[in-house]
Amino acid sequence: MNSNQLSIDSFLKNLQTKHSLTEALELTTADENLIAAFAVKFFKDGKLESSLKLLQGLTALCPEKSQYWTALGAVLTRLERYEQAIPVLSAALRISTNNIAALVNRGECYIAIAENEKAAADLHRAIDLDPRKQDEASNRARQIVFGMSTFFKKCIDEGLDTLEISDSH
Amino acid sequence: MLGFVEKAVKGATKAVSDTVKGAAKVTSKVFSSKVFNIATTAMCFIPGFNVAGGIGKAVAVLGKAQAVQNWIKTGLSAFKAIKDGQGLTDSVKSLIGGQFQPLGALSKFASANAPLFAPNPTKLVEELQGKAQLLKQIQNLPNQSELMKGLSPIGLVGNFEGQNFVKSIMSAPRRIQSTIEMMQELQKNLTPAPMFGSDYIVRA
Secondary structure, three states: OOOOOOOHHHHHHHHHHOOOHHHHOOOOHHHHHHHHHHHHHHHHOOOHHHHHHHHHHHHHHOOOOHHHHHHHHHHHHHOOOHHHHHHHHHHHHHHOOOOHHHHHHHHHHHHHOOOHHHHHHHHHHHHHOOOOOOOHHHHHHHHHHHHHHHHHHHHHHOOOOOOOEEOOO | OHHHHHHHHHHHHHHHHHHHHHHHOEEHHHHHHHHHHHHHHHHOOOOOOOHHHHHHHHHHHHOOHHHHHHHHHHHHHHHHHHHHHHOOOHHHHHOHHHHOOOOOHHHHHHHHOHHHHOOOOHHHHHHHHHHHHHHHHHHOOHHHHHHHOOOOHHHHHHHHOOOOHHHHHHOOHHHHHHHHHHHHHHHHHEEEEHHHOEEEEEOO
């Protein structure tokens, strides 16, 4: 990081010559990594809102980096803000189409908004991308598919799909 | 006489049938509860899977019991097809999915860069404070007001690609706002603790 305070003139000049907002702000890769490490630490400590703010900043600084979009989508998923997480995870997948973690997280979001077909498609793709079962995210996709299939089958076995429901609560 | 017996049998059968039907009828609340209980049992082996937030929310989104019943039917065909096609069995429960990090590659990166936490973040916070101020000034430039209409995250990525960088920065004030908020969040979480001899600690 540049130890001198960045002036507005320098920043505007940087905007003409540099290639990213990170560079224009004279932030180094080490600074970016440190911010990312804090985002992960806050997430693991359960400080999801703080982690969210940091990741929103990182996606603003480096919108070309899929891993920040994936992580941001994961935090939104954990916050149960599924509708917001889906476009964020889609952004990650647009940059990196074989991003298994983003596929699994988006699959979970689709389950929560009752989009079975889309959820199944994402999880299926996550499984297909790792046929040797070495990726933890794809293995989670296998578990979710198995769990969802078992869940729906049990519902049908117990006749919930044909049960008569009265309107009263 | 025979006709009377037939009628009596028919009547009794209908009464039994109605009783069964009546017993099978449940309130939507009981129905939702049954669905949720089955989901909890079926999904409990998946570490960290949020049944309330996932299945519970789906049921809430669908609203009417009939919509939930349709969802059950379509769900079985969608997921069973993959389960059968991939040959997924009970053995999936012992897969290493328990170590799944939802943050994806970033989790692994942070673990690999654990020593990053060793450096004192004082300098970073100070620098970020200055940069946040600078970005606020940029944000308050006269021509920024009409450009303050935020872009969606997808729009940001789309606009970033193949566009003039300066244009992309100036037309995406939400990026600047997010960066300011990120810097403020770091400052908020990293607070001085001089009595312990270190410049900053992470707040509990």
